[in-house]
Structures are given as structure tokens and as C-alpha cells.
Amino acid sequence: MQVFTGSKYKDRVYKFYDVVKGAKTCLVVPHNNPDPDAISSALGIAYLFERKFGGKATIGYRGIVGRAENKAMVEELGIKLEPFYRLNQEDFDCLVLVDTQFKAHNHPLTVMPDVVIDHHAIIAEENDVPLADYRPEYGACATIVTEYLIVYGVELPAQVATALFYGIKTDTRDLSRKSTDSDVEAYKFLFPLIDRGKLARIEYPKLPLEYFRSFYHALGETWLYESVAISTIGTLYRPDLVAEVAEYLLRIEGIKWSIAIGFYRGDLYISLRTDTSEEADASDVVRDVINSKGTAGGHNVMAGGYIPDVPLEMRESLVQSMVESIIKRLLKDPQNVTPVRLIPAKIS
Ligand SMILES: [Mn+2]
Known part of the structure; x- marks a missing residue:
């Protein structure tokens, strides 16, 4: 049996430590009007920062979480999201952008982040970003973040696992759409850790008129x-x-x-x-x-x-x-x- 060791991009994952070490506060920003992949990626990085590096992480977003399933995800899993306008990006020791790129302009940051983690087509090589982990072949950004958590050996609570699992599930339409072996591995890794009752309530919420x-x-x-x-x-x-x-x-x-x-x-x-x-x-x-x-x-x-x-x-x-x-x-x-x-x- 093959053992899933976490990531074929270990160098980038380890570099995350070099970039964020010493930081006490971290602002993690998903793309505007964040979807489950963006929300769960932000949650995973925030969790990693707090558990592994002992700092305080905040998720700041712009726009709205609109879709009933996405609202249910935030509520069921108790994910804390702060409206970006209430925050000041300069107050944080490090900035992490997830599920988009700085030049995509669909995020509220006006200064270059320290870390960008994304799986969309590469818009431009961003040499001024200390860590730009772009994997356009991946089906979900949540897969990349899951690999970070595995490589750093962080134990995953059901909240984080369920969020990341749902992120991969929706962005890859249950692995039926553009996905790699890495997405499949992350999906299998997360599955035993999720809260299936909560996942069911997230996937089939009541819908507004x-x-x-x-x-x-x-x-x-x-x-x-x-x-x-x-x-x-x-x-x-x-x-x-x-x-x-x-x-x-x-x-x-x-x-x-x-x-x-x-x-x-x-x-x-x-x-x-x-x-x-x-x-x-x-x-x-x-x-x-x-x-x-x-x-x-x-x-x-x-x-x-x-x-x-x-x-x-x-x-x-x-x-x-x-x-x-x-x-x-x-x-x-x-x-x-x-x-x-x-x-x-x-x-x-
Ligand atoms: Mn995505």
C-alpha cells in the first residue's frame, strides 16, 4: 500500500515556516464573496498558524457569503470570519492570500502579501511575494492547505477537516471535475476525520424564497x-x-x-x-x-x-x-x- 506522505511540494510547504516565523499575528484573506474552497483554505491556514506557530490568526474577507450551503458551512462549523473593512491590514505581522492571486484583484489587500496559495491559472509570476505556492493543476486550494497541515503534522479537529473536505468536494464536484491524485489523496485523508452529520446539514440546507x-x-x-x-x-x-x-x-x-x-x-x-x-x-x-x-x-x-x-x-x-x-x-x-x-x- 502506498503511504500518503503529504506533498510533492514539500520545499514550498517548509518555506511557509521561514516566511511566517516570528509573526505573532496573521491575517488570512480568501477571494471576495468566498466559496467553500476559499473559506476552508483560509480556515486551514489560520488553524495551522495558531496550532503550529502559536500566533493569533484572523480571517478577513470582502463581499458576502451568499449561497445557503456556504452560510450553513460557516454556521455549522462555527467559522469566524471578519469583514475586511473592520480590520487594518497594517496591524498584522503577516498576510496570507488564499484561493486567488494578488494580481487577480478579487480580494481586498492593497499591499503585497507574504504568502499566496492558489490553484487558479497563473496570472503573473509574483517574484515579490516571499512564498507564492501556485499549483494550477490542483482541483482545489483546500487540497494544497490539507498538505500543509499533513506535512506540519497538525492534528485536525472535525471542524477543520469537514471544511476542507467540503472545499475539495465542491471545487472538484466530487472529484469528477479537474482533479489530481493529490486531490483524491487529500479527500481520502480527510474523510475519516469529518463530521458527517454536519456535512449533511451543510449540503442540504433550507433555501430562502x-x-x-x-x-x-x-x-x-x-x-x-x-x-x-x-x-x-x-x-x-x-x-x-x-x-x-x-x-x-x-x-x-x-x-x-x-x-x-x-x-x-x-x-x-x-x-x-x-x-x-x-x-x-x-x-x-x-x-x-x-x-x-x-x-x-x-x-x-x-x-x-x-x-x-x-x-x-x-x-x-x-x-x-x-x-x-x-x-x-x-x-x-x-x-x-x-x-x-x-x-x-x-x-x-
Ligand atoms: Mn478554488
Whole structure:
């Protein structure tokens, strides 16, 4: 039997000690509107810092934890998250950014962190970050953090194990989407340590009325362009709804690409998913349609983007032009494609 020794990136993991040693306080920051992978990665690093290095760690985030499952995760596991605006980044001896990169700009830090741990496509080599542990081949950032905890020999309470397990589970869609042997190993390592009762309550929470109303609306505004489904949702009651809608639309028979676009407090959010094995890359597509207007990032099968402060009168035309450029990019013969509503006005 093969024994899982923790990580093939041990040098980077050990370097973490060199970078944070002597620090008494640490601020761990996930990407904005953090998802389970980002939240659990932050929790794992905060736990490591406190248990192994004896300091005090704080998790500071910007945006909202919107999805009912993610809220349930924070509540069930008692994860302490501080709104970033209540903190001062200069008050901390060290800064750690997780599940994103400094140049991705989807986080609140304005000074270069000491450590960046991420699994998204590398935006730029960040030589001025003392430890930049980028593993774009990994399915989840929580896998990288699990390896840190294993290598440093920290015993994991059910809270941390359950969070990391759920982080890996959601980012890799139960290991069915882009994942490596390392993700599988971390998943297996964590499984015996989790609280299964809590995990069940996290995965199947009660959902607010807005959820059903928004989904009804999103499906009504979904158009099928051959193998591409696009939902232009309009106003979102929470920003991460686009990800959930895009994820759902990908399950339509014959659909290879799914896109959801909407606005939350004046900012545009777009999410894209694909299960095609063709050349096209989800993060490239989103980056192209967002270009210099905002920020974009992701992986080859899932990606997201954001444009801040879109004036009311420009929203419709912006969405229209984004839809057009996506269609042009993804279909071979876009001129000859007639879009069809997913839900016809009259269902016979
Ligand atoms: Mn992630």
C-alpha cells in the first residue's frame, strides 16, 4: 500500500515556516464573496498558524457569503470570519492570500502579501511575494492547505477537516471535475476525520424564497444557442448566484457551455462552465469578454469575472455585447444560429 506522505511540494510547504516565523499575528484573506474552497483554505491556514506557530490568526474577507450551503458551512462549523473593512491590514505581522492571486484583484489587500496559495491559472509570476505556492493543476486550494497541515503534522479537529473536505468536494464536484491524485489523496485523508452529520446539514440546507424566485427568473431568461446556454439574470439577490445557475444549466442535454450574467449592487458578475474537452478554455473566454473593464479568472472548465460599477443605462447593451462575443467565440457559424428560449412562452 502506498503511504500518503503529504506533498510533492514539500520545499514550498517548509518555506511557509521561514516566511511566517516570528509573526505573532496573521491575517488570512480568501477571494471576495468566498466559496467553500476559499473559506476552508483560509480556515486551514489560520488553524495551522495558531496550532503550529502559536500566533493569533484572523480571517478577513470582502463581499458576502451568499449561497445557503456556504452560510450553513460557516454556521455549522462555527467559522469566524471578519469583514475586511473592520480590520487594518497594517496591524498584522503577516498576510496570507488564499484561493486567488494578488494580481487577480478579487480580494481586498492593497499591499503585497507574504504568502499566496492558489490553484487558479497563473496570472503573473509574483517574484515579490516571499512564498507564492501556485499549483494550477490542483482541483482545489483546500487540497494544497490539507498538505500543509499533513506535512506540519497538525492534528485536525472535525471542524477543520469537514471544511476542507467540503472545499475539495465542491471545487472538484466530487472529484469528477479537474482533479489530481493529490486531490483524491487529500479527500481520502480527510474523510475519516469529518463530521458527517454536519456535512449533511451543510449540503442540504433550507433555501430562502428568493432562491426559487431567482431560479425561476433565471431559467425564464435562458437562451440556447446550439450547444451554448446563456442566462441573463438581471438583478441578483446575491453575487454568487451566477455560479450556481451556470453550474445548473450545464446539465441540460446537448449543452457544452453554460454562462450566467447578472448584476449585484451595480457590479456585473459572469460565470461560465464547460464540460467540453475541446481546445477552448473557460478562463480565456471570460478574460476576453471582460478584457480591461474588470477582472476575470478561473480554470479551463470553470471561470468567473466581474466588472465594477456599471451605470444603469449601460447594463443592457453591455450584456448584449458580451453575449454576442461569447457566441462568436464558441460557435463555428454564429450567423446561422437562431437562439431558442429554454422555457417557451407557452408550454404545450
Ligand atoms: Mn478554488
